[in-house]
Amino acid sequence: MPRVLLIEDDPSIREGVGLGLRRRGHEVRAADTGEAGLALMAGFHPDLVLLDLMLPGINGVQVCRRIRETSEVPIIMLTARGDDFDIVVGLEAGADDYIVKPARTEIIEARIKAVLRRLSDPGGRPGVEQHGELTVDRAGLTVAKNGERVPLAPSEIKLLLHLTASPEQVFSRQQLLEYVWEHSYHADARLVDACVRRLRNKIEDPGGSPRYIQTVRGFGYRFGPLGPR
């Protein structure tokens, strides 16, 4: 069962969520500040981080950035609806998903499972694919550009694998939310946009318009066509 690091300052949520998850078999360590959470990272090696955005001391967004400096561990933010700005900033900082508080344990667990689930093969060929300078290893879940490995967070690699499985096919944001994040159709499309931005920063050539992940105005995103260079 996955090891979950819960960083949450409010004791009732910390205990409630911890209790609920432990009963479902998760190994949960809880921290009440960002500093304590970061300190636990090294020794605990969590499979996933549940991160409250509103923390005393260094806030959730900063914790998220610090974690991303060294690790591609899945991060799910705990937020309140209405903290819209924080959600965007958190997603930009590298969070894979978010949960709006208050939430039932079954919802929290469903999100955890969705983020941790290896992408079920969406019809793509197994093995290594070459797209321009990108090497995508579907089995090993690694991506390299010009032979150099690109570290990708779980949502990023899932999105890339999904798009490259059907090159040049246009997916709407809502479809991507369903397929990649396993959210309901009407979830927050900013998840997709933030993830695309992070992915582009990592795999696109700096400057110039995006080549791998292209925006189709009025519809969504597609992978390629790469065209001649």
Added chain:
Amino acid sequence: MRKFAPLGLRTRLIAAFLLVAAICAVSTAALTYRQARSAVLTQSQDTAVSTLRDQLEAQALTLPMDRAQLQRVVNEIGKRGKPHPWTVYAEYGTLRASSNVTPTTSGIVTDALRAQVADHPHGAFQRVEDEHGEPYLTIAMPAVFTHHGVREPTGAVLYAVMPLLTEQQTVDAMVQAARQGAIPGLAIAVVPALLAARSVLRPVRDLRRAAQSMGRGRLDTRIEVRGADELSGLARTFNETAGALEESVAELREAEVRARRFAADVSHELRTPLAGMLAVTEVLDEDAERLDPDTAKALRLISAETGKLAVLVEDLMEISRFDARAAELNLDDVDVAEAVRKTLERRHWDDDRVGADLPHGLRARLDPRRFDVVLANLVGNALRHGGAPVRIAVRTESREDGERLLVEVADSGPGIAAEVLPHIFDRFFKADAARTRSAGSGLGLAISLENVRLHGGTLSAANADGGGAVFTLDMPLETTA
């Protein structure tokens, strides 16, 4: 801007001033004219009459007169016209003589004058006009002799006809002078009229502008108070009233803001403990089976109500965000038919209770989450309060303000009572007072309305002709943030 009907204050003031000035000028001129005219004419008449009498008396007459004598007298007197030259005619029995050698007396001498002179031995005169409208003075003077102190007529009558052209010109000149004096006088009267109008109209205009400005919501509008007349008093009163109004509106607003902030704070404070409680409701539900029935019942109640409380608090937070204008649109391009289908699917409404008439390939730009909330509320409401089957119809319409997306949700229930209809979107409005709580939070339709408004659309409720309630969502096909 609406004018004072039918004439403006300025026009009326100027008209009044001009009227007064005109009445003054005309009455003064008329009086002066009358006096001067009669003075001029009287002087000429008196001179002419006495001259004729003196001349006639100075003539030595031998009775009975023959034609030669008559002609001599006429010629003699005809040369001595005063104050103007005159023409003299004489009538004596059948004899006629004139100073201008015409055989008959001028037709300008009227029978009235002849009749008058018969009764007046001192002579008579008359002012007449000839056929060209030129004024003449006609004088009739009987030749008399004194017999034992009594004036006896000789039977001879002399008529003098004198043109009054000079007098006419003098009088005309006076009229002209009066007219020439009156017109600039009237023109000058316009100036004080304008000044008076201005002194009244400027405060009135200021007042109107200020009232309009206040009407547009600028409660800090004040008028500059000039002078100490009634209008400045009005301006001062206006300012005081505006100040009082501004103060009470500010107080009301503040109270409203406080109330809203309180609601937001309360829901915020409730959310944290609820988050902890909601996370452990499952633990309660699972373990309830192993406890004694009463404890199990109590735990399940707590668990179920915690869930409802969470929904209520979430809805309160949502409403608070709308009230604080903190609600944001996260727009995306979606296939409308797919969005509707997903909403129904997710709530397991994809059986035959809900039917949808969806156009193929219609794309819209909207906030998918909010659209889902609106549609789910409308359909849920229709199923709960109306009745299955519920029909959803999606169509578009071109209007001058652009392409609109129209979604109709119609139920097969009894419809909405007329007294309920205006309040259907009110917060916590309960159509049935006896029903203490519905399944929803009581905020569903209010939140739906706010969500649609955020998209720049409208949400309306009505009853269909064939019975059943119809909710119509009308919003831009392409919402712009």
